[in-house]
Amino acid sequence: MRKIRLGVVGCGIAARELHLPALKNLSHLFEITAVTSRTKSHAEEFAKMVGNPVVFDRYEELLDSGLVDAVDLTLPVELNLSFIEKALQKGVHVICEKPISTDVETGKKVVELSKKSEKTVYIAENFRHVPAFWKAKELVESGSIGDPVFMSWQIWVGMDENNKYVHTDWRKNPKHIGGFLSDGGVHHVAAMRLIFGEIAWVSAIAKDISPLLGGMDFLSSIFEFESGVVGNYTVSYSLRGDDRFEIVGTKGRMEIFWDRIVLNGEEIEVPHQDSYQREFEDFYRVIMGEKRNDLGDPLEALKDLAFIEACVRSQGNRVSVSSLL
């Protein structure tokens, strides 16, 4: 089995703590051959954790080195577009951490670049690889709760000054729309769209509650899927509460957890699988031409972001999500 030679670009929290453990388990598929980071010492530390990839001072040198088939971009969001563009110009595949971009207008450019290139652009949205969400979709579609009518997701992230993400420079002064609302929010939208399909419109209120977190940190919304299912999505990145993801139908209800679903009072276990590992396996298969890029499709990531941008713009007014696309 041919290994993909991977260049890791950006050596922050996501690269070290989310991608690297997955890639270590996938050493039969990927070999990290090159590394670069804005802060060279970070790249050198990362290189030591990996083995002996070449450390480059500049991204362009890495791309020109001939050492990489693909790059893994884990960067401040505002750099995604230009870094993706450069990789494609050099004929290098890309996997890039979500959100696709700072806003929908910029994200559209990523989608366009991707369409024009023969190389893969894969937006890494690990929530599209969480087994519990696929199980929920299957249960909804099999009629286990009758016709689904309503879903509600409340998420209380409760970040305080001890949280590592809070202190990232690009998160403290966010250039991406809504700050944490898009950074974290695209995950949630991906899961909801996975289960229920496209969202037709949303009405929402977004607020900046915590002075500690850069940008906005609270969002509450109602929306309607094209199927007619009604949704509520409320998230706070600073407040603490009781997370709850539930679906109510004409003949029952379910609650979704990370490792189980409670369906009409009955527990259904959903064995945990590392979603980052599944994501990189999927990326590998797409590059190898074994499947189409359905789960890493930039257009899917753009739709996730469009929902959040619609929420931020809404101020209680109804916004058609597709009108942003």
Place this chain on the structure above:
Amino acid sequence: MRKIRLGVVGCGIAARELHLPALKNLSHLFEITAVTSRTKSHAEEFAKMVGNPVVFDRYEELLDSGLVDAVDLTLPVELNLSFIEKALQKGVHVICEKPISTDVETGKKVVELSKKSEKTVYIAENFRHVPAFWKAKELVESGSIGDPVFMSWQIWVGMDENNKYVHTDWRKNPKHIGGFLSDGGVHHVAAMRLIFGEIAWVSAIAKDISPLLGGMDFLSSIFEFESGVVGNYTVSYSLRGDDRFEIVGTKGRMEIFWDRIVLNGEEIEVPHQDSYQREFEDFYRVIMGEKRNDLGDPLEALKDLAFIEACVRSQGNRVSVSSLL
């Protein structure tokens, strides 16, 4: 202590099952001296349950009889305005079951009549007499959860063909806006406004899910109180689910139940008191001039209804609640 001589007008479920038990416990304050109902046999049955009030064929005869100081109106909503008007013309106090009227425009006329009359018009909204809501208000205002940020109330009434309210003629073909959404909903709005004050705007979606229930039966909304607290209110009269009323603040959260509040994980008991009995006691004190009519004020009932009417009109758009008043 002087007893109020009360005429009961309408002898349906509310009169028999909600008001009569309370009035029996308040026989030192009220004496039911007269009864009338569209269906005379209902009035006669009711009279037997009470003792020996005079049964009148027509409301006008009851008002003219000189036997009543006040009337208790438990009628199809569309009759409230004309029945209140007639009582005031005869110098008779009124207690009238919520909702105040079929819609806000009609409700305004009740408010106007009430303002012009020296007699009391008391809209019976028993949720304004539920001790748990007052306790929640006290706990929120005392800072027990820091600054309140968000409240969410999900209510799943789950009415099926065995439910007695479903088969009431005026509920099967509702003339009141939103059907069950206003009939039941004004209760919930009263509780939310009791705790948090006025609601500035709402965005909502209302649906008719169940063919069994007349009119609409599902509502989901986001809104903002004038204080800036954000709310979600979702109710279904046909679906079954897990009722939940929670408030999240900067320093904690609480869940509200009928007989207790769970504050930051700690149970606080709130002894049950019959809210109908408290309501009639309050009505008595208002008539006697011992207090002002703050809890039965038609304007308060109108504001409850205005929120629901705003929800029904919204279709996802932001509607200012006060713009309806």
